[in-house]
Amino acid sequence: MDYMLAHHLIDPRLVVELGYTIIVVSLCFMIFFKTREIYDLTAHKGIKYFRITFLFFGLAYFFRFLSLLFILMKITFDIYLPSHIFKIFSMAFVGYFSTMAILSLTYSTIWKKLQIKHPLLLFNAIAILISCIAFISMPHSLLILSQAVLLSFTIIMAAYRYNKSRKTSQLFILYILFFLFWIVNLFILGPKRFLPIEIQIAFQIVSIVVIRVIYHKVTKWTK
Amino acid sequence: MDKIRRRRDRLEVVYDILKIIRQHHNSIKPTPLLRYSNLSSQSFSEYLSELLEKGFVKEITDEKGKKFLTLTDKGFRYLEKYKLILGFIEEFEL
Numbered sequence: 001m002d003y004m005l006a007h008h009l010i011d012p013r014l015v016v017e018l019g020y021t022i023i024v025v026s027l028c029f030m031i032f033f034k035t036r037e038i039y040d041l042t043a044h045k046g047i048k049y050f051r052i053t054f055l056f057f058g059l060a061y062f063f064r065f066l067s068l069l070f071i072l073m074k075i076t077f078d079i080y081l082p083s084h085i086f087k088i089f090s091m092a093f094v095g096y097f098s099t100m101a102i103l104s105l106t107y108s109t110i111w112k113k114l115q116i117k118h119p120l121l122l123f124n125a126i127a128i129l130i131s132c133i134a135f136i137s138m139p140h141s142l143l144i145l146s147q148a149v150l151l152s153f154t155i156i157m158a159a160y161r162y163n164k165s166r167k168t169s170q171l172f173i174l175y176i177l178f179f180l181f182w183i184v185n186l187f188i189l190g191p192k193r194f195l196p197i198e199i200q201i202a203f204q205i206v207s208i209v210v211i212r213v214i215y216h217k218v219t220k221w222t223k
Numbered sequence: 224m225d226k227i228r229r230r231r232d233r234l235e236v237v238y239d240i241l242k243i244i245r246q247h248h249n250s251i252k253p254t255p256l257l258r259y260s261n262l263s264s265q266s267f268s269e270y271l272s273e274l275l276e277k278g279f280v281k282e283i284t285d286e287k288g289k290k291f292l293t294l295t296d297k298g299f300r301y302l303e304k305y306k307l308i309l310g311f312i313e314e315f316e317l
Contacts, residue, residue, distance in 0.1 A: 037300075041304060041308065044308075
């Protein structure tokens with residue numbers, strides 16, 4: 001009975017998650033590949049960090065789906081997976097790629113103000129540190145908390161920038177929404193992992209719209 | 224602000240150099256190119272080395288041994304895409 005109930009409850013989520021992941025990962029990778037030519041032509045630092053953001057986000061969403069698949073396999077089919085395998089995917093890979101993505105996107109907009117000698121080295125060190133701490137200490141909330149701190153840093157930097165230039169940026173709002181949806185998506189991997197499916201779908205639809213708007217802006221200039 | 228300006232100028236200087244070459248039927252000697260580009264000789268040398276190294280222009284030598292600079296496909300593509308590149312940088316505030 002429990003098995004039937006779990007099966008009945010979980011299956012639609014898996015389908016929703018699969019569809020959502022395919023759309024988001026495709027959009028992220030398309031942004032990465034579409035900006036290749038203008039980066040090759042200019043070697044512009046801002047373009048470099050902008051495009052790798054979407055490569056890392058695509059990978060983070062992909063590993064997030066794999067983590068979720070493990071949870072669902074365990075619940076639905078009672079398939080035992082050693083916990084360290086799940087931790088590698090959910091904490092290490094998801095933590096690493098998403099931290100790299102958040103840091104890259106933030107840096108792409110502030111690199112003119114904040115000159116760092118080897119930004120990728122620094123970002124890798126931060127991302128590895130965060131994913132290692134999350135992996136060792138396990139509480140899922142630690143990963144969410146560290147990403148929320150990074151998000152706050154992004155908001156402060158952007159607010160400082162826009163306050164100085166005295167203009168509001170539609171792009172800034174898009175980025176903040178994009179990050180927020182990512183953090184909401186991380187909750188799904190946590191202990192209280194399942195939001196009501198209607199809320200989850202609503203979040204996912206809005207997050208697809210946000211990425212689609214970014215993608216549309218990219219294609220406008222990369223014909 | 225200075226750094227933004229420098230970066231924008233860099234893309235613009237590259238565009239200007241490539242445009243001058245194209246305007247001269249895609250073949251110009253380095254000395255007149257230096258003159259038309261309005262750069263110091265040191266800056267010009269740096270830009271030219273970069274453009275040669277990255278394959279935007281190539282050097283050709285005629286039968287009399289005179290050197291000319293000519294655009295490569297990549298150089299033409301840069302000219303073609305320049306406005307889109309600026310639009311992209313502006314759109315995403317990069």
